[in-house]
Structures are given as structure tokens and as C-alpha cells.
Amino acid sequence: MLKRFWPWFWFLVGAAYFLVPLYATFDFSLRARRGELSFAAYTSVLNDVRFVESFMFSLQTALATIVISALVIVPTAYWVQLRLPRLRPVIEFFTLLPFVVPAVVLVFSLARTYSRTPLTDSREGLWVLLVGSYVILSFPYMYRAVDTGLRSINIHDLTEAAQSLGAGWFTILTRVIFPNVYVALLSGAFITFAIVMGEFTIAALLAQPAFGPYMNRLASSKVYEPSALAIISFALTWAAIAAIQWFGQGTQARVAGPR
Amino acid sequence: MAPLTQTKTNQPTVTRRSLSWTWVGVAPFFLFVAAFLIWPTLSIIGQSFLDQERRLTLQNILELGRPFIVSSYVYSVQLSAVTAIGGGLLGGLLAYAITIGGLPRPLRDAVLSFSGVASNFAGVPLAFAFIATLGQLGVVTQWLRSIGISLYPAFSLYSFWGLCIVYIYFQIPLMVLIMAPAFEGMRREWREAAESLGANGWQYWRYVGLPILLPSILGTTVLLFGNAFGAHATAFQLTGGGSQGNVVTILIGAQISSDALANPGLGNALALGMIVIMGVSIGLYTWLQRLSARWLQS
Numbered sequence: 001m002l003k004r005f006w007p008w009f010w011f012l013v014g015a016a017y018f019l020v021p022l023y024a025t026f027d028f029s030l031r032a033r034r035g036e037l038s039f040a041a042y043t044s045v046l047n048d049v050r051f052v053e054s055f056m057f058s059l060q061t062a063l064a065t066i067v068i069s070a071l072v073i074v075p076t077a078y079w080v081q082l083r084l085p086r087l088r089p090v091i092e093f094f095t096l097l098p099f100v101v102p103a104v105v106l107v108f109s110l111a112r113t114y115s116r117t118p119l120t121d122s123r124e125g126l127w128v129l130l131v132g133s134y135v136i137l138s139f140p141y142m143y144r145a146v147d148t149g150l151r152s153i154n155i156h157d158l159t160e161a162a163q164s165l166g167a168g169w170f171t172i173l174t175r176v177i178f179p180n181v182y183v184a185l186l187s188g189a190f191i192t193f194a195i196v197m198g199e200f201t202i203a204a205l206l207a208q209p210a211f212g213p214y215m216n217r218l219a220s221s222k223v224y225e226p227s228a229l230a231i232i233s234f235a236l237t238w239a240a241i242a243a244i245q246w247f248g249q250g251t252q253a254r255v256a257g258p259r
Numbered sequence: 260m261a262p263l264t265q266t267k268t269n270q271p272t273v274t275r276r277s278l279s280w281t282w283v284g285v286a287p288f289f290l291f292v293a294a295f296l297i298w299p300t301l302s303i304i305g306q307s308f309l310d311q312e313r314r315l316t317l318q319n320i321l322e323l324g325r326p327f328i329v330s331s332y333v334y335s336v337q338l339s340a341v342t343a344i345g346g347g348l349l350g351g352l353l354a355y356a357i358t359i360g361g362l363p364r365p366l367r368d369a370v371l372s373f374s375g376v377a378s379n380f381a382g383v384p385l386a387f388a389f390i391a392t393l394g395q396l397g398v399v400t401q402w403l404r405s406i407g408i409s410l411y412p413a414f415s416l417y418s419f420w421g422l423c424i425v426y427i428y429f430q431i432p433l434m435v436l437i438m439a440p441a442f443e444g445m446r447r448e449w450r451e452a453a454e455s456l457g458a459n460g461w462q463y464w465r466y467v468g469l470p471i472l473l474p475s476i477l478g479t480t481v482l483l484f485g486n487a488f489g490a491h492a493t494a495f496q497l498t499g500g501g502s503q504g505n506v507v508t509i510l511i512g513a514q515i516s517s518d519a520l521a522n523p524g525l526g527n528a529l530a531l532g533m534i535v536i537m538g539v540s541i542g543l544y545t546w547l548q549r550l551s552a553r554w555l556q557s
Binding site for chain 2: 004006007008009010011013014017018020021022023024025028029031071073074075076079080083084087089094097098099100101102103104105106107108109110111112113114121129132133135136139145191194195198199200201204212215216219223226227229230233234237238240241242244245
């Protein structure tokens with residue numbers, strides 16, 4: 001019995017650390033009406049026009065990020081495995097760089113480097129910078145997911161078979177490679193989705209009407225709504241992670257997130 | 260740029276071994292990384308050694324010695340170190356409990372998948388969660404008050420230790436996710452061998468278990484340090500981004516959104532300092548991971 005005491009003890013300590021704030025947030029979010037428990041804070045958040053607008057903005061940004069990231073990463077990972085295996089460590093190094101360069105430094109250098117160019121002087125330009133930085137943030141997850149996915153299929157045989165049937169590179173990529181790495185791509189896409197939806201630093205410093213800055217502003221005007229939003233955000237993250245695990249290779253869901 | 264990316268898809272045959280065509284295949288990736296990561300980063304590093312007339316200078320680096328900069332670096336380093344050690348310790352013990360600690364398997368899976376979610380649950384919503392828990396009106400604060408313990412004003416969520424408690428929330432799951440496989444790599448035979456030689460539990464851990472795990476533990480702790488050091492959103496939400504902008508990331512953020520510091524070179528130097536500290540942490544992490552991989556192999 002004593003042998004199992006410490007594992008249980010540390011498990012309970014950990015569980016308390018994780019669950020008490022979540023419980024407290026949920027409890028707090030239900031107290032918008034004095035003296036009773038209600039979902040008033042949730043309805044108030046969900047009916048807020050700015051909530052819907054910022055949420056849709058971040059949703060579009062996330063989708064754009066995922067599409068661009070997939071378009072860049074899939075051909076690259078494919079080409080590296082097929083033709084340039086020596087380049088793999090180099091690509092891996094570059095996809096890991098976002099961990100070394102913190103988001104705040106990345107957005108600072110982007111804003112400084114491209115200042116007084118159309119990229120920072122127009123609304124559209126700033127959005128391009130935003131999506132560009134998110135694509136960079138997505139690379140570690142996308143590349144690893146797609147690379148693992150490609151390894152599990154024999155791309156050399158598939159490519160040769162397609163070529164012997166007369167397929168060009170475009171056809172091979174769109175009709176052979178993409179469908180085969182679809183599942184791996186999805187798991188990379190969900191983690192990217194989770195990151196972009198909650199990201200605050202880059203969006204705020206580029207003055208974009210995204211979901212993260214909206215959450216931040218809400219805190220200064222409301223008391224109970226922020227905790228309702230925290231619960232919604234937690235559920236959203238959970239859904240994204242559950243989707244990754246559902247689509248296999250759940251271990252991809254590691255180091256992540258806007259801090 | 261555009262023609263380069265298009266020619267790749269129209270490239271006709273496998274047999275043509277021309278080097279240039281082969282490289283065109285990875286050109287989009289490198290162009291993207293160059294435009295949005297490498298060039299901006301290099302340009303910031305370069306600019307930290309230039310003055311406003313673009314002459315070489317060390318002035319910006321020397322500016323880092325100003326008292327409020329030094330104190331913010333010290334504050335960030337302390338915050339990162341405390342949360343890396345605290346989160347590493349708790350996360351390590353939790354990882355131990357669910358792997359070789361012998362807890363039921365469903366519990367292990369639950370903790371691992373929850374850790375996946377919790378390590379992503381950071382930034383603004385995490386700050387909200389802790390305001391609802393330990394803020395002035397927080398549930399735990401009020402509960403403690405009802406049994407006669409008042410946290411405020413002795414404690415504040417917006418103080419150093421308050422930030423530590425919040426940061427540890429995203430540090431623990433990261434430690435769990437990385438350390439759980441390391442614990443699982445420990446072989447049962449090692450323990451049996453130690454026991455057959457008469458070692459008790461404490462001696463096994465002191466002379467066998469910990470030495471084997473030490474590089475992974477240290478490596479992951481270093482990673483947690485970098486993780487906390489780069490964090491911005493959580494601290495921004497909790498400190499309001501200005502009133503006690505002690506964290507380095509907040510200082511850098513302020514450089515973009517305002518001219519409060521009115522010194523363009525300083526922002527570059529601050530960013531350079533962060534990149535150096537993050538680079539050293541990641542380098543140390545990689546080195547310690549390799550070390551432990553070699554130990555586990557032999």
C-alpha cells in the first residue's frame with residue numbers, strides 16, 4: 001500500500017493544480033446573475049457582435065494559414081524525401097526556429113524590417129504579415145506531421161507508377177501525394193487552428209481585429225464574461241486536440257500554444 | 260518569385276538530373292522562411308549593431324545596461340527559472356506517477372491527453388482562469404476568506420509569485436508530455452538488478468534512476484525555461500502591459516505599439532538579447548537530450 005502512496009499523492013496534487021482553476025473559472029462564469037447560477041455570461045458573450053466579428057476574422061485567418069502552410073509544406077516534404085534527403089536536417093532546423101525566436105521578437109522584427117513598405121502601411125499588408133507569421137508558427141507541426149505521413153507510404157513507387165502512366169508533377173502532387181497525406185495534414189491543421197484561434201501577441205501588435213485581442217479587451221469592461229470566454233476557449237482547444245488524436249498520431253500535439 | 264514556384268510543377272521528367280531544377284522544388288519553402296523569419300531576424304540582429312546613421316556601434320548593446328532593462332531581464336530570468344524548476348518538479352513527479360508509479364492505465368491516458376490540451380491552454384484565457392480562481396473576487400480567494408484566511412493584500416495574482424503560479428500551469432503539462440516517454444524507457448531489469456544487489460528504493464533512485472534520467476530532466480527544465488522566457492500574452496494580460504512591465508517580452512511589445520522608450524536601437528538590442536537567451540536554452544536542451552539518448556542506448 002505504501003508503495004502506491006507517492007504516485008497517488010503526486011497524481012492528486014497535479015490533478016488539483018489542473019482542475020481547481022478550471023472549476024473556479026466555470027463556477028465564476030455562472031454567477032453573472034446575483035444569487036443564482038445561469039448561463040447569462042455565455043449568452044452575453046455569444047450575442048456580442050464583436051465576439052462574432054473577431055471570431056470570424058480569426059477563423060478566416062486560421063483557414064488561410066492552414067491552406068498556405070499545406071501548399072508550402074507538402075511539396076517541400078515530398079521533394080526532400082524523393083530527391084534531397086540530405087536537405088532534411090536543414091529543413092528541420094528551419095522549421096524549429098520558431099521555437100528559438102519568440103513570437104514577440106518575430107513580430108517586432110517583421111514590423112521593423114517592413115516598416116514604410118505596403119506591408120505595414122495598409123490593412124491588407126498587415127494581414128499578409130499576420131498570416132505569414134502564423135504560417136511560420138505552423139511549420140514545426142505541419143512539417144513533422146506531413147513528414148511522418150509521407151514516410152508511411154512508399155512515395156518512390158507511387159511517383160514512378162504515376163509517371164509511367166504519364167502524370168506530370170502537378171498531377172502527382174494533387175492526385176497522388178495530397179490524398180495520401182491528407183490524414184497527417186489534418187492533424188497538423190488542427191494544431192495550427194488551435195494556435196491561431198488563441199494567438200494574442202502577433203495579432204495585437206499588428207493591430208488586427210482578431211479573437212485574442214478581443215479577449216484581452218473584454219477583460220477591461222466585463223467581469224463574468226471573460227471567464228465564460230476562457231471556458232469556451234478551453235473547450236475549443238480540447239476539441240482541436242481531440243480531433244488530432246482522432247485522426248491518429250496523437251503524439252504530435254506537443255509543445256505549442258501562444259503563451 | 261512567382262515564375263520560380265510555377266516552373267516546379269511543370270517540370271517534365273525524373274531523369275533530368277539538373278541541379279537547379281532539383282532545388283526549385285524546395286524554393287517556395289526557403290523563400291517563405293527567408294521573407295518571414297530569417298531576413299527579419301537577421302536584420303534585427305544586424306541593426307542592433309548600427310546607430311541611426313547606420314554606422315557600426317556597440318551603443319545599443321551598452322544600452323542594455325540601463326537599470327530598468329537589467330531589472331526586467333533579471334525579472335524575466337527569475338520568473339522563467341522559478342517556473343521551470345517548480346513546473347519541472349511537479350510535472351516530473353506527475354509523469355513518474357502515471358508511468359512507472361503504477362497508477363491504472365486509464366489514468367495515465369487521461370493525464371497525457373489532458374496535458375496535450377493544457378499545454379496549449381495559455382495566454383489570455385489562462386490569465387482569465389486564474390483571475391477567476393485567485394483574483395480579488397476569485398472562487399478560491401473567497402472560499403479561503405470564508406474560513407478566515409485572507410490572501411489579499413499579502414498575496415497578489417499580479418505579483419511575481421502570482422505570475423509564477425499561472426506560468427506553472429502551462430509548464431507542468433509540457434514536462435509531463437516530454438518526461439513520460441523518458442520514464443517509460445527505464446527498464447525493469449535495472450531495478451531488479453539493483454534490488455538483487457541489496458539496494459533499497461532510495462538507493463536505487465540515488466545511484467541508478469536519477470543519474471540515468473538526469474540529462475532528460477535537466478534538458479526539459481531548460482526547455483521550460485525558454486518556454487517561460489518567450490511568453491508574452493499571459494504576462495501582458497495579468498500585468499496590463501504597462502503598469503509593471505517587468506517582463507522583457509512586454510518591453511519589446513511596447514517598442515512596437517508606442518514610442519514610450521523613444522529609442523529605436525534599444526528594441527533591436529532587447530530582441531537580440533532574447534534570441535541569444537532562447538538560442539542558448541534550445542542548444543543546451545538539444546545537447547542534454549542527445550546525451551541522455553546515448554546513455555539509454557548503451
